[in-house]
Amino acid sequence: MSLSQIAKSIAPSATLKLNETAAILRAKGDPVIHLGGGEPKGRAPLDAVLAAASLLNTGEVRYTPPDGIPALKKAIIRYTEEFYGFKPAPENVMASGGAKQAIMSALHALVNPQEEVIFPAPYWVSYPEMVKLVGGVPVPVLPEDGSFIPRIQDIEQVVGSYTRVVIVNSPNNPSGAVYPESFIADVVDFCERRGLWLIMDDIYHRLIFDGRKPINPCTFAKDRTENSKLIIVNGVSKQYAMTGFRIGWAVGNRAVIEAMTNIQGHETSGPSALLQHAAVGAINGIQSSVGSLRSTLENNRNVLVQELRAFDGVHLEIPGGTFYSFADFRHYSKDSVKLARFLLDKVQVVTVPGKEFGLDGYLRISFCGSIKEITEGVERMKWALDPNAPNELWIGERKLVRDWS
Numbered sequence: 001m002s003l004s005q006i007a008k009s010i011a012p013s014a015t016l017k018l019n020e021t022a023a024i025l026r027a028k029g030d031p032v033i034h035l036g037g038g039e040p041k042g043r044a045p046l047d048a049v050l051a052a053a054s055l056l057n058t059g060e061v062r063y064t065p066p067d068g069i070p071a072l073k074k075a076i077i078r079y080t081e082e083f084y085g086f087k088p089a090p091e092n093v094m095a096s097g098g099a100k101q102a103i104m105s106a107l108h109a110l111v112n113p114q115e116e117v118i119f120p121a122p123y124w125v126s127y128p129e130m131v132k133l134v135g136g137v138p139v140p141v142l143p144e145d146g147s148f149i150p151r152i153q154d155i156e157q158v159v160g161s162y163t164r165v166v167i168v169n170s171p172n173n174p175s176g177a178v179y180p181e182s183f184i185a186d187v188v189d190f191c192e193r194r195g196l197w198l199i200m201d202d203i204y205h206r207l208i209f210d211g212r213k214p215i216n217p218c219t220f221a222k223d224r225t226e227n228s229k230l231i232i233v234n235g236v237s238k239q240y241a242m243t244g245f246r247i248g249w250a251v252g253n254r255a256v257i258e259a260m261t262n263i264q265g266h267e268t269s270g271p272s273a274l275l276q277h278a279a280v281g282a283i284n285g286i287q288s289s290v291g292s293l294r295s296t297l298e299n300n301r302n303v304l305v306q307e308l309r310a311f312d313g314v315h316l317e318i319p320g321g322t323f324y325s326f327a328d329f330r331h332y333s334k335d336s337v338k339l340a341r342f343l344l345d346k347v348q349v350v351t352v353p354g355k356e357f358g359l360d361g362y363l364r365i366s367f368c369g370s371i372k373e374i375t376e377g378v379e380r381m382k383w384a385l386d387p388n389a390p391n392e393l394w395i396g397e398r399k400l401v402r403d404w405s
């Protein structure tokens, strides 16, 4: 079939595909444990549900302005004041169909064909494909010291005349690493000095542990004018457990927000009115759900770390935030795709191969599920990989017999 070059170059989203596979296996009655997920299990805040319901009850759900309803922009302005310490004008704000669409619109607005977009590895699976979708060239940068913490020297080394944008995501999907303030300060300063756009993907910024506070990149910006090339992206998906509501946003200078709005206006129009109202409810409502999600995740993180520490041959950097860990399984296999497939086939545990995030030999293991799923999932993985494990494992009524060595 004669599809476009771009269409042919785009890989399916590995994580969405895994969700599908897990759902199919579950529907067949298989006792699948999904440690590959990317969404908190809790309910959306009541304020969000009530706000959407009250609009739905009117029966009048209309188109919205392409950059979002005034009430949502107002809520985002207040959120920005609280977490970023400045008050953007409504013209500096665009609401979108998830942080994903905000990043996509920003790339559309900024990147010319063949221009390069740099991001540290391991990286969120969608960045390379999003860059390719706008005709750009993705440039992942693996920290030279083998850690998950990038250094500005790593980025400096790959910047060239084609570099247009740097994307930084901290706390990071997939590693859970919270980049140090010193790196955030360096990258803000570096991008300002080199005239590069910097997209801060802050979607997990409130999901950080050990009593730490979200890092505010704006405190390091010297240019706070309309010439600033810093774009902050955020959304309701993760912090409010509202992944299906599909509301995110971007805050940036007027010119880029106007361009992004024009693009979004033609691509999708404004996000659903109903869901924008829900987002207003979540952002302006009682915030206790964020704190309780954070402490549940921190507790889950601690359990997972304990389980993986008792797993000989697996190395783990303790995640400081998000609900992902990125564990080194190279002792067992350097091919993470094969390993993830093996774990799914043999013990019905879903993990995401590190290769999808730019680092083979690792598996992303999520801790957004229940403690039972985490402990049982890791136990099954251990059983599958440990050659000295007993020959049989019971999963409920089902007996698994090892037929591999």
Ligand SMILES: Cc1ncc(COP(=O)(O)O)c(C=O)c1O
Binding pocket: 038, 097, 098, 099, 100, 101, 124, 169, 173, 201, 203, 234, 235, 236, 237, 243, 246, 247, 248
């Ligand atoms: C790093 C990162 N950025 C953005 C997104 C997209 O979030 P949203 O659901 O708001 O589109 C995700 C979702 O997994 C993510 O992990």
